[in-house]
Amino acid sequence: MGHIPQIGISIPKKESWNKVTGRAKYNGDHITSDTLHARILTSTHAHAIIKSIDFTKAEKSKGVQGIITGDYLPVLTGSIIEDRPPIAKDKVRYFGEPIAVVIANTEGEASYAIKLIDVEYEPLLVINFLQDAMKEDSILIHEKLSQYHHPSVEANPQFNTNIAGSTKIRKGDVHKAFNDSYIILEHNYSLPQSDHSAMETRNTIAEILPSGEVVINTSSQAPFAIKEELSKVFGLSKSKLIVRTPLVGGAFGGKATVQLEFIAYIASLAVGGRKVRIANTREQDMFSSPAKIGVDAKIKIGATEDGIIRALEATYLVDCGAYSDTGPRMAKAIASSCTGPYNIENVYCDAFALYTNHIYVTSYRGFGHVAATFPVERSIDKLAIALNMDPLELRLKNAIREGNTTPTQSKVTLSNTGNVEECINKLKTLINWEEGQVVQNIDDTIRAKGMACFWKTSNSAPDAISGVILKLNSDGGVDVNFGAVEIGPGMKTAICQIVAEKMKMDINKVHPFMEVDTQISPKHWKTVASMTTFMAGNAAIKACESIIKQLKSIGSIVLRCTPEDLDVANQKVFLRDDPSVFIHFKDLAHGYKYADGPSIGGEIIGHGNYIMKHLVPLNPETGQGKTGPSITVGAQAVEIEYDPVKYDYRLLKAATIIDAGKIINPGAAKGLLMGGMSMGLGLATREEFVYNAQGQLENSSLRTYKLIHFGEQPEYLVEFVETEQIDAPFGARGLAEHGIIGIPAALANAISIASQADFDTLPISPETIWKAKTGGKYDSL
């Protein structure tokens, strides 16, 4: 029986028509009239003692049902170190930290009442720069660091310092390798904190029912983690905790942690369990909810005369802000991928996750890899200039290959890593590298290209799990239920494609349950790390196998043969040797009924699960270990037109070649990579949190924090190399985050070569170019 492939084809997302008609519902679209509304009062100081909070006036304000502060239900939260009170108690550690919550009948009444609260602060010294956080005599942001519980085995906070965690990589003998090197380059690099800016701000509704169920409806990437964390922090029964997440309006890592959910639960508790909604304003989403890390890095590389990189020494200071959240884990991710996709045999690296008085951080697209990639890719371009070599050829020469090892000394194979060389070679053609990196235009502008390679693995929990439940409908269609949240990439559709392919049936007959309900959906660790297709896809294949086995079993009775005689395709169970003898799925789905009445079988339901295998936590002394099931590699380039008179530049092209194994949905994959590149260009050209001397965030609106707008985009190019991963569903590796990773480095390389100046700090604006080229001596500011 013929079968049309259902993977490797571009199928629009299942929910597409709902999204273009405004009928798709997000968490904020489900507000019922029995809902109370909460507003959060946030700190105006970056570091201060809370002397007093007076809410007597606010309490009497119209519509107010309750007001809570950090004293109401003091708890500490954190997945690595339990260091963060959901509402500040006694002390604030960043500008924007929640200090009180007003619950009222309407949002307007809550907003009005919070303005009536008087807070008295005693300001403390502020840690505004990473190097200050590292000083031996530095003030401490968490004096009680030693008393905090740290539930994660990977946590290693250093007491009486501002170091929340650190990772060491010790591979080979860097000392000897530097001694043997023909050339050694050492430079500093810096990337600021910035914002996720998902179009839907974080929002959540909590309710505690009289029978004890706690129901959280929230915009999140991690409904199952919310369940775990709430249960842990408040001592709630997991069986009575229900978390529901509909479609999510963008996340980018920013909705992978638990924040508003804690506050909403406490707020609901304070008003007798009534339904309480908290929705961030855009400004609060930027200055109060967690952001993206900032990083200062120092990188030293040593190479032979013919450009073989022998050694890399690196120190990264990661700005986690006021609380650790996922910061130490990102520091680990940076350290363990510090070489980029190059074979460097001698590595000495330290990454420190540091507390500062900035906004605290959580995961962000790329999970630290933008910060890991920028220094090494800038260093390689500098090495190329110093050795008078072509930077593309230099990368080819050092590209990691089968048989090499990563900085964490895990073995690279084609299956688990893909083909870096082929990516570079394809990029060379795609962006016409041969014409030269710099081309002088007739009008005195300069056209220049820069490139960068990237790699990224999942850095997932070693016990991360996923599951898929399949149900057969009585029309022979299949319902698919799994616990990953549809945040935009189209993972619900991708898993349906995998099911359709495995069942050899039409994708249009496979239907996803679009929402996630922790009571109904199988657990999926978190919708993060570009791991959904891999994890849920593997589970889906097992679930299909279960369905197929059941279909064959009941089919063999009806068709009077053994199950082994049967196969399935096009929603039929048929005899292998004679497909004209068959029975439709629909006649088996809910039990088979014989013509004379009696029935056999029952509803066909299949399930499959997946758990990460062979992941090993890093050795604390050497960094040896395995951080993900596979690595996705690629090569990227940015082409610009530079104006040497105005110190301005235009974006002409941005390109990605990625080896993500088999591409399940090329249209969706291309869109993800282009979107990633767009975010990367945002980081490279404009996105930056600006703090004043007091540590107050100054640009917390979309008017002052500029994103790329329509028309500013270059032409985007995407092509694939498809080296399949043996243990992945149909060979598919992760790709959703990766478009962002090398783009800032590629742009900096292009501008540096075009302007003949080094740009090692992001973002790169015309102003920074002007300053670098002229010394900024006419700067009246």
Place this chain on the structure above:
Amino acid sequence: MLKISGNTTLVLNINGEDREIIAKPSDTLLYTLRNQLGLTGAKPGCENGDCGACTVLVDDWPIKSCLMLTVEALGKKITTIEGLNNIPIQKAFIENWGFQCGYCTSGFIMVCHSLSIHHPDADEHTIEEWLQSNLCRCTSYQEIRDAINSILK
């Protein structure tokens, strides 16, 4: 001159229908659409006029409904995304991968629809000028440009 204070019953013309609503003078059109009429296609993204996720058409022109008071919309023809049914730009957004999470999509489609009414032969410059009003964080905008180009003359 119309003078209202406190909650007042008003009639708005929305998607070709006269609808009775109750609004205060301070209510934004976005608030009324979402909370009074359940027309949640228009999304709050910044409530400051920066992102365009709440865009609707008022007399066929794109307006950020977070910046317009409900009372300002009296006597005008309001079109929301729910009022567009299977028009070419909706299909074009699907075919050109013009969205991922979909949160900004209603707003972009409203701007594109209005552009196609007023400038059915818009050039690249005009398209840019119009679509710069809105933000998308998932796509690269190239997809949205392809979508609008596919329906213009």
